[in-house]
Amino acid sequence: MTSDSTTTTTPRSRGSRIRRGLAWTAAVVVLGAAGSGWWAYSHLNGNIDSVDLDQAIGADNRPPKVAENAQNILVLGSDSRAGANGELDHGDVSGARSDTAMLVHIPEGRARATAVSIPRDTLITRPECKDKDGASVPSADRVMFNSVYSLAGPACVVKTVEQLSGIRVDHFVEVDFAGFKGLVDALGGVTVTLDKPMTGSKGGLKLDAGTHRLNGTDSLKFVRTRYGYGDGSDLGRIGLQQQFMLAMLSEIQKQDALGNPARLYKLADAGTKSLTTDSDLASLTALSDFARSMKRVDPSTMETIMLPVAYDKVDPNRVVVAQEQASRLWEALRADQKVPASAKDSPAKGGPGTKGGPGAKSPAPGPSPSSS
Numbered sequence: 001m002t003s004d005s006t007t008t009t010t011p012r013s014r015g016s017r018i019r020r021g022l023a024w025t026a027a028v029v030v031l032g033a034a035g036s037g038w039w040a041y042s043h044l045n046g047n048i049d050s051v052d053l054d055q056a057i058g059a060d061n062r063p064p065k066v067a068e069n070a071q072n073i074l075v076l077g078s079d080s081r082a083g084a085n086g087e088l089d090h091g092d093v094s095g096a097r098s099d100t101a102m103l104v105h106i107p108e109g110r111a112r113a114t115a116v117s118i119p120r121d122t123l124i125t126r127p128e129c130k131d132k133d134g135a136s137v138p139s140a141d142r143v144m145f146n147s148v149y150s151l152a153g154p155a156c157v158v159k160t161v162e163q164l165s166g167i168r169v170d171h172f173v174e175v176d177f178a179g180f181k182g183l184v185d186a187l188g189g190v191t192v193t194l195d196k197p198m199t200g201s202k203g204g205l206k207l208d209a210g211t212h213r214l215n216g217t218d219s220l221k222f223v224r225t226r227y228g229y230g231d232g233s234d235l236g237r238i239g240l241q242q243q244f245m246l247a248m249l250s251e252i253q254k255q256d257a258l259g260n261p262a263r264l265y266k267l268a269d270a271g272t273k274s275l276t277t278d279s280d281l282a283s284l285t286a287l288s289d290f291a292r293s294m295k296r297v298d299p300s301t302m303e304t305i306m307l308p309v310a311y312d313k314v315d316p317n318r319v320v321v322a323q324e325q326a327s328r329l330w331e332a333l334r335a336d337q338k339v340p341a342s343a344k345d346s347p348a349k350g351g352p353g354t355k356g357g358p359g360a361k362s363p364a365p366g367p368s369p370s371s372s
Helices: 024-031 038-045 053-057 083-087 147-152 154-165 177-187 216-224 234-255 261-272 284-293 323-334
Strands: 049-051 071-078 098-106 114-117 122-126 140-144 171-175 190-194 210-214 275-278 303-306 309-311 319-321
Touching: 038 261, 053 154, 071 154, 098 154, 098 234, 114 234, 114 323, 122 147, 122 154, 140 147, 147 154, 154 171, 154 323, 171 177, 177 216, 177 234, 177 261, 190 234, 210 216, 216 234, 234 303
Parallel strands: 049 275, 071 171, 114 303, 122 319
Antiparallel strands: 071 098, 098 114, 122 140, 171 275, 190 210, 309 319
């Protein structure tokens, strides 16, 4: 797993209660890792790597915390093909990028959440950072957002998001292909509903319209589907990722997975094997406190937004931040205020869809269907 030179490997722990909250896979582990017994503590604690963000970025180089009682968590999905990941998706591709990036804002009161997805093809200004060997990586203009991870590691992604938004990132969690697959399989699958079929174009997942129970491998294909569904763009894929996040959190709720010690251990063991987090979460006490503070967050109240972007005038295959709308979005989150409708209107869109994304729907609460 790629990390910054100032990365310290301080494993984390396991599980009291998620209760419903954060953003896709990593949310399951972060909120579901906080305290059911010393018998598993050492094992799970040894699974997780961590990064000291203040040390890696520099405490003086970070935005101030504006809303003291709010929390901002950056959730990254890494597309590393190293190790077991190579068996899941094109092992001949070198390096790793941030395949998914969501900034999750938890307001004061912890009763709701807003997840902002940052399109990976967005052209941004990368700040000066340190790479994994401690060498300086200079600032650069018009680089793709997902390239920051491969060049300089997760701490530089955090620094980039903080520079982009002006929001202090309190925590970050990162999970790779293998960790995502393991989490879904530990749940016995996740249910999604499509209004129209996925054609399976270019090796993607093929599904008829309707409701499907997906295992870990097919879930990974689902959230990575680009061609053969919607408009075939990366922006369209973001809708699928957001919808799957909500469906997965709803699945945890429906199964009462956190009330079953055996299932809870299985979830935590599967997720933490491929997890990196900030050092402030890398202890049993910190995770327990964090999990308790998030217990009121419900996926049914979670708002999913794509960072407003416009197609680049030089390269229409890339997008740039729509500054007018994005400024309103970041300002609202910084001040812990409701995001206005005008801040959600992206000039570039990923195709038609519902709240969760293009054509996908989150299953309604109820008994979990059997896995297929």
